[in-house]
Amino acid sequence: MAKLVIITGGSQGIGRATAQRFLADDYRVFNLSRRDIALSGAVQISVDMVNVDWLSACAEQLVAAAKEADEVVLIHNAARQEADAIDSLDGAAFRDVLQVNLVAPQQLNNLMIPHMKPGSSILYVGSTLAEKAVKGCASYIASKHGLVGLMRSTVQDLAGRGIHSSCVCPGFTDTGMLRGHIGDNPEIIAAITENVSAGRLIDPQEIADTLHFCARSPVLSGAVIHANLGQIER
Numbered sequence: 503m504a505k506l507v508i509i510t511g512g513s514q515g516i517g518r519a520t521a522q523r524f525l526a527d528d529y530r531v532f533n534l535s536r537r538d539i540a541l542s543g544a545v546q547i548s549v550d551m552v553n554v555d556w557l558s559a560c561a562e563q564l565v566a567a568a569k570e571a572d573e574v575v576l577i578h579n580a581a582r583q584e585a586d587a588i589d590s591l592d593g594a595a596f597r598d599v600l601q602v603n604l605v606a607p608q609q610l611n612n613l614m615i616p617h618m619k620p621g622s623s624i625l626y627v628g629s630t631l632a633e634k635a636v637k638g639c640a641s642y643i644a645s646k647h648g649l650v651g652l653m654r655s656t657v658q659d660l661a662g663r664g665i666h667s668s669c670v671c672p673g674f675t676d677t678g679m680l681r682g683h684i685g686d687n688p689e690i691i692a693a694i695t696e697n698v699s700a701g702r703l704i705d706p707q708e709i710a711d712t713l714h715f716c717a718r719s720p721v722l723s724g725a726v727i728h729a730n731l732g733q734i735e736r
């Protein structure tokens with residue numbers, strides 16, 4: 503059986519670990535990001551999803567690959583996280599974050615769904631911030647809440663088509679995105695892991711395994727899966 507994964511944001515972090523996980527299970531992997539995934543066996547398509555027409559140059563290539571596949575797993579993983587707030591976030595900056603984190607996934611859905619056979623899946627990578635808010639990243643939080651809505655609509659609108667969908671919501675995962683915000687200061691890392699019942703950061707591989715499990719688990723269709731090592735609420 504020909505199996506295909508199309509993942510966004512596979513050049514590093516959770517996306518790269520996920521691409522590796524599916525490659526190990528004999529999936530053909532296509533990655534969409536600005537930088538190369540640099541992973542033997544994966545097909546790189548370089549795109550900047552902040553551009554509204556980012557998909558036009560690669561649409562034909564993606565559709566051709568999906569037509570050859572018996573199963574397609576579409577993984578909406580790419581995201582950007584900015585430091586911003588409700589009392590200063592302007593429309594243009596907000597639109598850019600929504601374009602990458604929320605509109606681009608729907609553009610890809612719109613292109614791919616007609617070519618996805620029963621047994622296929624659409625997986626969204628949310629965040630603990632998909633269902634709660636903290637200070638100082640309003641655009642990211644709004645986009646992640648929206649992604650849960652997109653997943654729930656996917657389930658409702660595709661009922662009976664044999665395509666399942668879930669949203670995996672990672673907690674603090676040791677990737678470039680997290681390190682970009684907190685750096686390598688051991689005191690800051692300790693302050694974060696104090697709020698995790700397991701007392702450590704998540705390895706990207708753990709989220710990759712969860713996404714792989716979701717692709718194999720239609721029973722989880724409609725689920726928002728909190729993959730956060732037991733985040734402690736204060």
Ligand SMILES: NC(=O)c1ccc[n+]([C@@H]2O[C@H](COP(=O)([O-])OP(=O)(O)OC[C@H]3O[C@@H](n4cnc5c(N)ncnc54)[C@H](OP(=O)(O)O)[C@@H]3O)[C@@H](O)[C@H]2O)c1
Pocket residue numbers: 510511512513514515516517534535536537538549550551552578579580581582602627628629630671672673674675676677678679680
């Ligand atoms: N790490 C965490 O603690 C954490 C927690 C909760 C949720 N998450 C979620 O997990 C997912 C992966 O995060 P991560 O931590 O692995 O982040 P990361 O290391 O920063 O990777 C983000 C990926 O998104 C891609 N990307 C960003 N902007 C893009 C653009 N304009 N066009 C195309 N691709 C773009 C990047 O590729 P290029 O730069 O090569 O384009 C990169 O591969 C995200 O949805 C994030 O919100 C992460």
